[in-house]
Amino acid sequence: MLTKRIIPCLDIKDGRTVKGTNFVALRDAGDPVELAATYAEAGADELVFLDISATHEGRTTLIDLVKKVGAVINIPFSVGGGINSKEIVYDILQSGADKVSVNSSAIARPALIEEISTAFGVQCVIVAIDAKCVDGQWMVHTHGGRKNVGLDLFEWAQQAESRGAGEILFTSMDHDGTKDGYALEALQKLNDLVNIPVIASGGAGKKEDFLDVLNGNIAQAALAASVFHYQEIKIPELKRYLSDNGISIRI
């Protein structure tokens, strides 16, 4: 039986792991290669690397990092952040990553999704969407949540699917950093609308939050960062808890 996935997310800046609370304050949470290997060993099903470097030097460091991670870990991982051409995707995949995630670049130029999926297959394209609820409507945001781009979350997700996205990674900006649980209602609606897997992101604080989001058909995977980085939740215990509560999970 296909299992639900637990995905630690590593935010990377200039080759180091960082994690913001509500995308603003950044704290250092360690060496990414070591952290990735630790997660793979602990039973993470997949890893997500998100590069928030703004500089060209930071990007070069990222490729080196992908090579180092790929040499060490034996589970799938994706890389995102500033990916805006299929040439960059080629470099990242050739360096050992399995997937890329695109976000604001795809909003600026939706054909990017088709270009990547046509060249490398739908399985390697995650369309990441950051959204928050504005006057009752889930609106897509960029720039760490500061810019409302005027797109409806659900319409954009459906468009991304039709353009060749293999997965949707939805982060609720309203929930991110709150540790108060995932955006269950929005996720449920999203998951019903698209026929590709949905990764839930934003709001994980305790084991019960993972159970709530992985129960039933709300999401196929749950992503979290700080609760794992600071070992507030340990992956083997989390997976045992989920399995004991009837979730299909790899142990």
Next chain:
Amino acid sequence: MIAIIDYNAGNTRSVINALQRLGANPVLTADPAVILSADKVILPGVGHAATAMEALHERNLVDTIKAVKVPFLGVCLGMQIMLEFSEEGDVACLGLVTGTVTKFKSETEKIPHMGWNTVIPTDDALMKGIDDHAYFYFVHSYYVPKDQYTIAETSYILPFCAAMRKDHYWGVQFHPEKSASVGEKLLQNFLNI
């Protein structure tokens, strides 16, 4: 020497990394002479069947693959194109094994089939020591139907072929190079054949 066939398939780096972790000496090559002198040959692959076949034809590798006499392993798309035909791009494939690669169809289940799923192995050298219901990592929208060559099966939407063998040609639908320690065990089994 293990030859990894180089035809711009996306996951070659991952396959090389995994083999190097096992202490093997993989060589990425599109040279027929190197491929035909290898002890083992691996055909990796992610992406699109028609694109993959076009790339093999461009490099004149179809006849080379058919001439391989040593243990051969196709991975994911690399396994699918070992069949006669794929519905992905409606393309004629290598024809090493009979059958047609078929698209998953479901009103209720997500496609692609993506993530870790259980595999039920049979008694084959490639599956030696792999537990019943061991977890492997899958990513695919097309599948190989179960038939007489199936040596392991998995269920998603329907039971399908997770691994196959005909003579010295093996194929796996999942990604052993991304399937943690159990995937490494399978690759080690292939190296041991």
